[in-house]
Amino acid sequence: MMFTEAEIEYLDGQRLGRLATVGPDGYPQNRPVGVHYNTEKQTIDVVGYDLSTSRKWRNAESHPYVSFVVDDLVSVKPWRARGIEVRGEAELLRGPGVSPFGDEVIRIHPRRILSWGLDPENSRRMVKRDVAAPAG
């Protein structure tokens, strides 16, 4: 498995993530997007209205490295933050049925995953790992 059960449960419970892409001028861009974990593909599927005409789509087309982060605060006192960052390669897909979430998708294939605050046994633990593309 690419993601742990705790990470998948967290992704499924959150509404908004932020997608960083790199623009043609070399500036990163950072946009709020919905959170959709694709169980079958073990990817993050970014969808949205008119996605394929968006700047983030064109960015991912010319520079396919992206980073997606979802995080929130469990409590302020004591400070308890949790979240997951997925760095990966973007695949652009268009057409009926390309994803259960929509017909235009920026699909993020994870290459490195960082998560924090998701382990109930140790809420301060930060987990970082490189992940390989699944075979096939």
Add this chain to the structure above:
Amino acid sequence: MMFTEAEIEYLDGQRLGRLATVGPDGYPQNRPVGVHYNTEKQTIDVVGYDLSTSRKWRNAESHPYVSFVVDDLVSVKPWRARGIEVRGEAELLRGPGVSPFGDEVIRIHPRRILSWGLDPENSRRMVKRDVAAPAG
């Protein structure tokens, strides 16, 4: 003024933003950070524990273009999102008093600002503008 009153009010009311930097491998990285608007400098001041030894600091040192986004959902039904994205140049500062928020700061000098959902007259309005560095 670099930011509008509505944007400053929004920044002052939010706790978490996400900072996108570009890593040495060309991958963007996307990390949650606190939100601190510096009134005097008209900048976003990113602070944090051991900031100057962090990866985001080293990223901003070698590639000073960054993007910072703060956003949230006002309501789900109807869907009403709001937020602000600040793309800019990072200045790295260390030493007592460099910022009211801390002694190690990634200071974001805005170059382009996008905001949405902050205009009470028109909650769907997206504002985009390039901003120049203040004189002096």
